[in-house]
Amino acid sequence: MTKVIWVTGASSGFGMAVAMKLLKDTDHIICVSARRTHLLEVLARQGAKVYPLDITKTAEIERVRRAIEKEYGPIDAVLVNAGFGVYGPIEEVPEEAIRRQFEVNVFGAVETVRAVLPSMRREKRGRIVLTSSSAAHVSSAGMGYYAATKHSIKAIGTALRQEVGHLGIDVVMIEPGVVKTAFGQVALDENYMASKSPDYRAQMRDLKDFMLKAFDRAPDLDHTRDVMIKALLEESVNPIYRTTKGSFFLGFLSRVFPTRIYDVIVKQAIGRLH
Numbered sequence: 001m002t003k004v005i006w007v008t009g010a011s012s013g014f015g016m017a018v019a020m021k022l023l024k025d026t027d028h029i030i031c032v033s034a035r036r037t038h039l040l041e042v043l044a045r046q047g048a049k050v051y052p053l054d055i056t057k058t059a060e061i062e063r064v065r066r067a068i069e070k071e072y073g074p075i076d077a078v079l080v081n082a083g084f085g086v087y088g089p090i091e092e093v094p095e096e097a098i099r100r101q102f103e104v105n106v107f108g109a110v111e112t113v114r115a116v117l118p119s120m121r122r123e124k125r126g127r128i129v130l131t132s133s134s135a136a137h138v139s140s141a142g143m144g145y146y147a148a149t150k151h152s153i154k155a156i157g158t159a160l161r162q163e164v165g166h167l168g169i170d171v172v173m174i175e176p177g178v179v180k181t182a183f184g185q186v187a188l189d190e191n192y193m194a195s196k197s198p199d200y201r202a203q204m205r206d207l208k209d210f211m212l213k214a215f216d217r218a219p220d221l222d223h224t225r226d227v228m229i230k231a232l233l234e235e236s237v238n239p240i241y242r243t244t245k246g247s248f249f250l251g252f253l254s255r256v257f258p259t260r261i262y263d264v265i266v267k268q269a270i271g272r273l274h
């Protein structure tokens with residue numbers, strides 16, 4: 001059966017890779033969204049249906065959902081993937097940046113989910129795949145706001161899974177650790193907040209060096225892409241997929257060690273490994 005699949009955040013990274021592989025390997029109808037539509041042209045050439053979207057605009061999300069369903073019928077599966085990272089000390093990240101972080105990663109994701117739910121409930125089937133993160137379970141200095149958005153996605157995704165499971169709708173959360181995409185560039189180059197205060201400066205510099213190395217050594221996105229595709233298409237799926245060793249390890253550390261010891265381990269690792 002030909003499925004209608006909607007991928008948000010498709011102009012780069014995971015979203016682009018998932019859409020491209022689906023276009024090459026399947027006959028499903030692939031609808032793609034992002035703000036930078038010129039980057040979606042490569043997908044359009046492979047047959048993707050392009051829907052420009054700023055995920056922070058609820059009315060735009062609804063307009064895209066309606067346009068897809070009018071043209072191709074009910075959406076069978078959605079990869080709720082658009083997102084980015086704001087790094088910096090809790091005290092110093094500007095309010096506007098904090099709000100934007102939540103607008104994209106939480107409200108954008110929630111409104112996408114709410115847009116597709118009515119027709120999925122009507123059809124008594126559907127697949128909602130949320131791009132979460134290992135940061136859904138752990139937080140660390142300089143990453144508090146990004147981690148807060150992914151903790152939120154975990155809480156919302158968990159509730160949603162329980163609310164809609166009996167309606168034939170599966171909710172799947174994908175939890176990668178650090179993976180090579182444009183995410184690191186965006187988080188560290190565009191959004192990294194060099195600290196104004198000497199009280200935070202060394203810590204933030206250590207974090208930036210650590211993350212640069214981590215992104216440099218990170219696995220490429222193929223495995224996470226394939227798990228996302230499996231989550232979108234396979235008959236039977238798990239509620240959560242952790243797609244990198246790092247995502248297992250961080251979750252394990254936070255569960256096994258008492259909080260204060262966990263804090264010391266993470267701080268020392270970041271201080272030493274850069």
Ligand SMILES: NC(=O)c1ccc[n+]([C@@H]2O[C@H](COP(=O)([O-])OP(=O)(O)OC[C@H]3O[C@@H](n4cnc5c(N)ncnc54)[C@H](OP(=O)(O)O)[C@@H]3O)[C@@H](O)[C@H]2O)c1
Pocket residue numbers: 008009010011012013014015033034035036037053054055056081082083084085104131132133134175176177178179180181182183184186
């Ligand atoms: N790479 C990692 O290490 C990693 C690890 C765990 C989780 N994740 C998560 O994976 C998801 C995808 O990120 P990625 O790693 O593939 O990074 P990426 O290459 O930077 O891609 C991010 C995508 O999100 C879209 N996006 C950002 N702001 C948007 C907005 N306001 N409206 C619409 N789209 C927007 C971007 O499109 P436009 O800018 O064109 O709009 C882009 O297509 C994110 O949710 C991220 O938190 C990444």
